[in-house]
Amino acid sequence: MGFPKDFMWGGAIAANQCEGAWDTDGKGMTVSDACTAGTIDTPRYTTYLTKDGTPGKTGMFGSLPEGAHRAVLDGYYYPYHEGIDFYHHYKEDIALFAEMGFKVFRMSISWARIFPKGIEEAPNQAGLNFYRNVFEELKKYGIEPLVTIFHYDMPVYLEETLGGWKNRELIDLFEKYARVLFTEYKGLVKYWLTFNEINSPILLRNFLPNYSNEMIQQGVQTLHNQFVASARAVRAAHQIDPEMMVGAMLAGTCSYPLTCNPEDVLANQKRTQYDFYYSCDTMARGAYPYFAQKFWDEYAIELVTEPQDFIDLQEGKVDMITFSFYSTGCITVDETAEKAKGNFTSGAKNPYLKYSEWGWSIDGQGLRYFLNELYARYQLPLMVVENGLGAVDVLEPDGSVHDPYRIAYTREHVLAMKQAIEDGVNLLAYTYWGCIDLVSASTGEMKKRYGFIYVDRNNDGSGSMKRYRKDSFYWYQKMIASNGEDLD
Ligand code: BGP
Numbered sequence: 001m002g003f004p005k006d007f008m009w010g011g012a013i014a015a016n017q018c019e020g021a022w023d024t025d026g027k028g029m030t031v032s033d034a035c036t037a038g039t040i041d042t043p044r045y046t047t048y049l050t051k052d053g054t055p056g057k058t059g060m061f062g063s064l065p066e067g068a069h070r071a072v073l074d075g076y077y078y079p080y081h082e083g084i085d086f087y088h089h090y091k092e093d094i095a096l097f098a099e100m101g102f103k104v105f106r107m108s109i110s111w112a113r114i115f116p117k118g119i120e121e122a123p124n125q126a127g128l129n130f131y132r133n134v135f136e137e138l139k140k141y142g143i144e145p146l147v148t149i150f151h152y153d154m155p156v157y158l159e160e161t162l163g164g165w166k167n168r169e170l171i172d173l174f175e176k177y178a179r180v181l182f183t184e185y186k187g188l189v190k191y192w193l194t195f196n197e198i199n200s201p202i203l204l205r206n207f208l209p210n211y212s213n214e215m216i217q218q219g220v221q222t223l224h225n226q227f228v229a230s231a232r233a234v235r236a237a238h239q240i241d242p243e244m245m246v247g248a249m250l251a252g253t254c255s256y257p258l259t260c261n262p263e264d265v266l267a268n269q270k271r272t273q274y275d276f277y278y279s280c281d282t283m284a285r286g287a288y289p290y291f292a293q294k295f296w297d298e299y300a301i302e303l304v305t306e307p308q309d310f311i312d313l314q315e316g317k318v319d320m321i322t323f324s325f326y327s328t329g330c331i332t333v334d335e336t337a338e339k340a341k342g343n344f345t346s347g348a349k350n351p352y353l354k355y356s357e358w359g360w361s362i363d364g365q366g367l368r369y370f371l372n373e374l375y376a377r378y379q380l381p382l383m384v385v386e387n388g389l390g391a392v393d394v395l396e397p398d399g400s401v402h403d404p405y406r407i408a409y410t411r412e413h414v415l416a417m418k419q420a421i422e423d424g425v426n427l428l429a430y431t432y433w434g435c436i437d438l439v440s441a442s443t444g445e446m447k448k449r450y451g452f453i454y455v456d457r458n459n460d461g462s463g464s465m466k467r468y469r470k471d472s473f474y475w476y477q478k479m480i481a482s483n484g485e486d487l488d
Contacts, residue, residue, distance in 0.1 A: 001422050003484040008144060008428060011097060011435020011452070012106035012386055014151040014196065016080050018438045019110065021087035025126035028116025029156045034070035035060060037079045037444035037459060040358055044444045047073045061204060070156050077461060079439045079446070084455045085465055086436075090134050092467065093436055096453055098141035100473060101480035105143050106385050106431040107134070108151035108196065111177055117157035118173055123180050135188045145189045146385065146431065148249065149178055149233065151196035152441065165201075165222035168304070171229045178233035182240040190244055192237060193322055193385065194230035197251040198223065199279040203344045206275070216299045227282050228309045231316025245319040248283040249385060250276060251344040252323035254363075254370040258332035258348045268331035271347075277377075284321060284378050286314040320428065321378055324386030325413075328353075328366035343442075358390055358448060364412030371420035371427060381428045387413050388433035390440060390448040393470065401454045401470035410472065410479075411487045418484055432476070436467070452476050 016032035023029070031046070036057070038044035045057040051067035057076075058064060072078060086093060097105055111118060113127030135145050154164065162169055178194070201219035205211045230248070237244040253275040257264035273291050281289040287310070296303060329345035330337075337348035341359040353361040367384070374382055389409040393401050410432065421427055434450025437457070446457050452473040457463040478486055 002418055003421060005483070007483060008104035008383075008430070009480045009484075010102040010104035010106065010143070010146075010429065010431045011100075012146075012431035012433050013086070013436065013438055014108045014148065014153070014441075015110040015113075016083070016108075016151070016153040017434075017441060018083045018086040018436070020081060020083035020085040022078075022081045024087065025113070025130065026116055026124045027110065027127065028112035028118075029070070030110065030112045031070065031154045031156055031159055032080045032152065033078065034072060034156070035078065035080060035444060036076045039443055039445060039447075039459075044442075045076075047071060047076055049073075061208060064160075069160060079444050079459075079461070082461070084436065084438055084457060087130070089465070089467070091137055093453070094134075094137045094141065094143070096467060096469070096473075097435065098143060100435075100452065100477045102141075102143050102435075103480075104146050104191070104429050104431060105138055106146040106148065106193075108148035108153065109181060110153050111150065112153070112155040114180060115173075115177055116155065118155040118162075118170075118177075119157065123184075128180075128184055132185070132188070135185060139188065144191065146191040146193065146383075146429070147181075147185075147189050148193045148196050149181065150174070150194065165225050166218050168225055168306075171225055171232065174229040175232045175236060179236050179240070182237050182244065186241045192233075192244060192246045193249040194233050194246060194318075195226050196249050197324060197344070198226055198230070198248065198283070199250045199253070199276060200344060202278070203251060203253065203275055206344075206346045213299060217301055220296070220299070220301045220303060223279065224303055224305060224309070227279070228312050230283060230318075231286070231312045234316035234318055235312070247320040247322045247383065248280060248318040250280055250321075250323045252276075252325040252370060253329070253345050254325065254366050254373075255329040255331050255345060255347060256350070258330040258334065258337060258350075261333070263333045264331060267333050271331050275344075280321060280374075280378070282313060283318050284380060286317040318380070320381040320383060321374060322383040322385040323370075323374075324433065325367050325370065325384055326387060326433075327356075327360040328363045328370075329361070356389060357392060358443075360390075362389070362409055362412070364416040366416075367413050368416040368420045368423070371417070371425045372423055375420075375425040379426075381426050383427070383429040383431070384413075384417065385429070385431045386433040387430070388435075388450040390434070390450050392447060393437075393449045393454060395454055395456065395468060399468050401468060403470050403472050406450075406452075406470070406472045407475045410476065414479065414484055414487060
């Protein structure tokens with residue numbers, strides 16, 4: 001028992017949070033490039049110039065005034081512009097991943113490196129070459145790439161000129177982009193994920209203050225268009241190379257009822273249906289679930305669809321289900337219950353769990369529970385493609401970093417996966433999030449570090465970009481060598 005011999009251990013990153021080189025080799029501007037840095041207490045902003053050239057800013061999820069364009073302004077710091085400069089350090093970084101014994105490496109492709117605006121006839125050769133070089137470097141060490149096609153990194157042109165994912169034109173553009181990738185990297189990349197945390201547009205309703213009905217309308221339409229785009233990509237991948245396996249990737253919004261009050265139990269069931277199963281059922285079963293109509297009615301959603309969409313959804317069912325899992329939440333009808341944060345999980349504080357420095361709960365057993373729930377429902381192979389602890393690390397003068405908290409977090413989740421496998425779950429892979437320190441998506445900080453590898457880079461952009469092995473690096477290496485048995 002325990003982990004199967006061919007279990008894929010590894011790590012995960014995303015293009016915008018790592019690559020840097022934001023305007024190099026013909027890459028177009030993406031929405032990430034106009035995102036400033038924040039902290040746990042101060043928000044990140046999107047900066048812009050209005051029609052008449054006046055500079056302005058709005059919250060990361062806010063909308064721009066009519067006619068304004070995202071712009072890089074003086075006086076702001078944009079952490080994604082340089083990231084951790086993976087663009088120029090990938091060989092060194094991959095050598096370190098190989099040293100830890102990675103079998104798989106999850107990364108994303110930036111659409112704007114391949115199609116700078118998103119609408120060009122022909123792809124940008126320099127962008128295609130960059131990713132080819134990365135995949136070939138991985139192959140040199142026998143590391144399997146697991147590639148996310150869209151990870152929160154939209155070409156600005158598509159967002160501003162076409163109106164983003166609420167415009168159905170993006171479905172065709174995405175299919176074209178995905179086909180280029182499948183054709184170009186056939187034989188090099190077997191595992192693909194279409195959209196990172198595809199359920200996220202509707203999750204925002206749970207915690208953004210001022211969340212309007214118009215926003216949920218847009219969120220649900222965005223999701224529909226992305227489901228269809230994803231299904232078309234799955235079908236294309238199977239046509240181009242039947243060996244390819246394409247997965248859905250969702251934010252793993254695992255939650256419990258806060259109490260055994262049946263009202264809490266029902267509230268949690270409904271939350272899970274809307275937040276997770278609505279998306280996962282559609283992608284895995286090829287049709288919207290039975291409660292979708294109720295969800296649309298509740299928010300007075302007017303969904304724009306075409307008859308062919310439903311055929312596409314049926315023909316483009318995913319081969320596997322993958323998800324991010326950081327923390328769990330508690331749902332209750334009691335409005336006075338103490339609130340908690342989390343990665344898209346929200347709700348009340350769980351008195352049985354510890355919380356990270358950024359206020360996210362730590363819940364290894366939750367992962368075992370969630371894996372069992374998903375396998376029971378879908379009987380499709382699963383992958384945990386994001387899981388990790390963001391914490392403040394100290395680089396000692398001798399270049400070491402002592403991070404027992406990260407080892408403890410990872411140990412707890414590895415053990416939970418082992419138990420889930422022993423329960424009978426078919427789990428293929430584990431890619432620890434932020435296996436090398438990177439820019440945090442929610443806060444834009446470097447200080448919130450996930451890595452087994454420390455990157456000398458600070459919140460204000462200072463630092464040498466030098467890489468250092470943390471204590472967790474050696475722990476993960478030893479754990480992989482024992483295929484999940486040696487957790488000391
Ligand atoms: C997920 C995203 C990742 C990653 C992670 C950790 O939602 O898919 O891109 O950043 O969360 O979040 P953060 O960086 O905010 O700590």
